[in-house]
C-alpha cells in the first residue's frame with residue numbers, strides 16, 4: 001500500500017458496527033479487522049477507537065422504556081462492551097494479531113500527569129505490536145464527566161500520540177454541502193483553514209445509534225488538522241474503505257493539516273477542562289495572540305485576573321465578554337499576575353510556545 005502514514009488512529013462509529021435492527025454487524029467488523037490487520041502487517045501502527053458498546057448491549061437485553069437514561073446506558077454499555085471487545089479479540093486472533101481493551105473517562109486526562117499515563121499505556125501496547133481498541137468507559141462516565149462523543153476522544157488520542165492521520169468512519173461518505181439524503185448534495189472533498197462556515201451545511205439529525213453527530217466530527221477534525229494531523233471522514237460501511245482512504249481511491253472529506261505543533265501544545269489544545277484560572281485580555285493583546293505570529297501574552301494586555309491559578313497551570317484567556325480566545329500555561333501564579341495587570345516591560349504570563357488559539 002502506498003501511504004506515507006506510519007501511525008494512524010481509526011475511529012469506528014456505532015452505526016458502522018451495527019445493522020439497522022441494532023444487532024452487531026459481525027461481517028462488517030470482520031472486514032474492518034482484516035483491513036486494519038493488513039495495514040498493521042505492513043508496519044503501520046494502528047490504534048482503534050471503537051464505539052458500539054451501547055449498541056451491542058441493546059442486542060443482548062431488553063430494557064423498559066421508562067428506565068432512567070443514564071442507568072440504561074450504564075447497563076447496556078456494561079453488557080455490550082464485553083461482547084464488542086470479545087468480537088474484536090476473536091477476529092484479530094484469526095489474523096494472528098493481539099488487540100487490547102483500553103477504557104477511559106474524561107477524568108483520565110484531567111492533568112498532564114494523567115494524560116501522560118494514558119499516553120505511556122498506549123505506547124507500551126504499540127511497542128509490543130498490540131492493537132489498542134479504545135472506548136469511553138460508559139459504565140462510570142456519566143453526564144458532565146462524559147466526552148461529547150468518541151469523535152472527541154479519537155481527536156484527543158490522535159493528538160496525544162502525534163499520529164500521522166486520523167480516520168473517522170461513519171455511515172456517510174463524508175461531510176456533504178447539504179443534506180446527505182438530498183440528490184443535489186455533494187461530498188466536500190477538502191477542508192482547509194479558510195473553508196468558510198461548513199457547519200451551516202450540517203443538519204441536526206444523527207444516524208440511528210450515534211451520539212455526537214456530524215457537528216462534533218467537524219469541530220474536532222478542524223482542531224486536529226490545525227494541530228498538524230490530517231483527518232479523513234469516510235464511509236465505514238463501504239468495502240475496503242480504510243485501504244481506499246489511505247491510497248486516495250475513494251471520495252471522502254479530508255481536512256488539510258497545518259504545521260505540526262509540539263506535544264505540549266497538543267495537550268493544551270485538548271485541556272480546556274483542566275484549566276484553573278481565567279484572565280481577561282484587551283483588544284491589542286487578542287490581536288497579537290491570534291495573529292499567527294510568535295507573540296506571548298504580556299501583562300500590559302491583561303485587564304483582569306479571575307479565579308486563582310498557580311505557575312504551570314492551564315489558564316483560559318478571554319475577551320471582555322468572556323469569549324474564550326485561547327488556552328495557555330501560566331508562567332507564574334495569579335497573585336503575581338494581578339500585581340502586574342496593565343504594566344509594561346514585564347515577563348510574559350503565557351509564552352507563545354504554550355499558547356493555543358481557539359479562534
Ligand SMILES: Nc1ncnc2c1ncn2[C@@H]1O[C@H](COP(=O)(O)OP(=O)(O)O)[C@@H](O)[C@H]1O
Pocket residue numbers: 012013014015016169170171172174175176177178179180201202203204205206207208209210211212213214
Ligand atoms: N452535511 C452533512 N454531511 C454529512 N452528514 C451529515 C450532514 N448533516 C448531518 N449529517 C448526519 O451526521 C451523521 C453521522 O454522525 P453520527 O450520527 O455521529 O455518526 P457515527 O455514529 O458514525 O459517529 C450522518 O448519518 C448524517 O445523518
Ligand SMILES: N[C@@H](CCC(=O)OP(=O)(O)O)C(=O)O
Pocket residue numbers: 012013014015050051052053054055077135136138148149150151209210211212213
Ligand atoms: N462509547 C459509546 C459510543 C458513543 C459515541 O460517540 O458513539 P458514536 O457517535 O457512534 O461514535 C459506546 O460505545 O456505545
